[in-house]
Amino acid sequence: MREPFQVGLKLAATLHFLATENSYPSLQYSFRIEASTISKFISKVCKAIIVVYKDEVLHCPKTGEEWKEAAARFSSRWNYHNCVGAVDDKLIAMKKLPNAGFCYYNYKGFHSVVLMAMVDANYKFLYVDARAEGGASDGGTWSNCSLHDAVEEYRAEVPQPEPLPNDDQPVPYHFVGDDAFALRTSMI
Known part of the structure; x- marks a missing residue:
């Protein structure tokens, strides 16, 4: 079984995707990760970012x-x-x-x-x-x-x-x- 990709690499690929709107095949060459693998972890990384930073970053006034x-x-x-x-x-x-x-x-x-x-x-x-x-x-x-x-x-x-x-x-x-x-x- 191969070693999993490092969290930092997944985060970098996800942030690059969000910032540039590049396609998965384009990211594949930039990060040397298969496009099908990128497609599986981008949504998971986005969900993790939301869970971790939601309360710190998004706080709509309520009172x-x-x-x-x-x-x-x-x-x-x-x-x-x-x-x-x-x-x-x-x-x-x-x-x-x-x-x-x-x-x-x-x-x-x-x-x-x-x-x-x-x-x-x-x-x-x-x-x-x-x-x-x-x-x-x-x-x-x-x-x-x-x-x-x-x-x-x-x-x-x-x-x-x-x-x-x-x-x-x-x-x-x-x-x-x-x-x-x-x-x-x-x-x-």
Whole structure:
């Protein structure tokens, strides 16, 4: 029986795959590991990364005080007040699923899923959702993610509006996104 591949080699191959989106055959030549073997361990390494780093890396605010701390970081770093997070999405390429039709086919001409994410003022991920089909719009993806539902149903405990510095009119706490997101009280 052969020796198993070292954990560091599996991690390096996985990170290279995630960063470059190279194919398994391409990685095979870079890391001298058979493509079929790479295909077996990449998902396992990704799951291990999630298990180990999830709580440290992804911490979505759940209380009014945590949302206010996120807003304070936007205030101090960007001089932009009452903002609790910046949202956007990214198309993640994938192979066409059997019988999927055009559900995962996006406007850029390839099959994908949509990664919806929210970051804080320091670009740290606070929330990630990767369930939307590639053909979904930014606004549609936001409307169907669990964070949006929690905010709209008042389960997220986003604080009540407060005045901006040197003002007396209350302004709602809100998210920022690009022009693909509909303008709302909770989204600018």
